Amino acid sequence: MNQQSDNTYHSWLPFYTLLKKEIRRFLRVASQTLVTPVITASLYLFIFGATLGERISVLEGFSYAQFVIPGLILMGIINNSFANVASSLFMSRYLGSIVDLLVTPVTPTQFIMAYTLAAMLRGLAVGLVVWLISCLFATLPWAHPFAAIALACLASFLFAQFGIIAAVYADNFDTLSMYTNFIILPLIYLGGVFYPISILPPLWAKLSHLNPLFYLIDGFRYAILGVGDLSFVVSFCTVTAMALGLFAWAAILIARSYRLRN
Secondary structure (H helix, E strand, O other): OHHHHHHHHHHHHHHHHHHHHHHHHHHHOHHHHHHHHHHHHHHHHHHHHHHOOOOOOOEOOEOHHHHHHHHHHHHHHHHHHHHHHHHHHHHHHHHOOHHHHHOOOOOHHHHHHHHHHHHHHHHHHHHHHHHHHHOOOOOOOOOOHHHHHHHHHHHHHHHHHHHHHHHHHOOOHHHHHHHHHHHHHHHHHOOOOOOOHHHOOHHHHHHHOOOHHHHHHHHHHHHHHOOOOOOHHHHHHHHHHHHHHHHHHHHHHHHOOOOOOO
16 A cells, blocks of 8 residues: 555656646746736726726626626636746746656646646636735625636636647747737627626627637626626536637647647
8 A cells, every 4th residue: 555655656746846846936926926916906906996986887786896806806817827827838948948847757637737736826816815905995795606716716727728828839928928918818808807798789799709708707707796698507618618628739739749849
């Protein structure tokens, strides 16, 4: 039994080592990885909470601050989960240090999960702090707290996979930043963070259903406020399907070491 336990421990030692390395990496520059996104989210909260929160209402029974806070929490989770993996993995490729990692006895699954868990830790930590700060501006009902936590974890997992894929395909830092500036941020802003899809003209409302982040944002808001444009089951199943699809894509790339040895 002891021999079997030792073998199991040694087989997972590269995973623990890589996970610890990734966590220490973003903690060493916490002012950039944790403090800066919280300050950015705090500015959004001040603008929409202190100045507009009680003056505008886009959802009956809720202030504008209550409406927008779930989206801001999710935005912090998404951006930081993606950035943590994308920047770290691309930097390893850029510097060539990824080759040292590939010769270690770490399996593709362990490789992906180490990067993913570190990214989720950073993303969820930022989301938690944003929520704590938001308590100064509005009180959230948390209609379905466990559903909200599950969807937050799923969102973090999903964008960690997207970060792996982006880091593999990116040719330079400009290309990497394009994923954030031209894909993630537009999809977030057009996904209903600052307005409900139901108030849009019929054509634009239908087009919004093509935005994958609409399901994520609407489902998270439903879990917190108890009100959404779609049922939570539809949103959760759609997000789960996207997460599994990106995980399979990332797993194939890592298993084949696609562009990692270049």
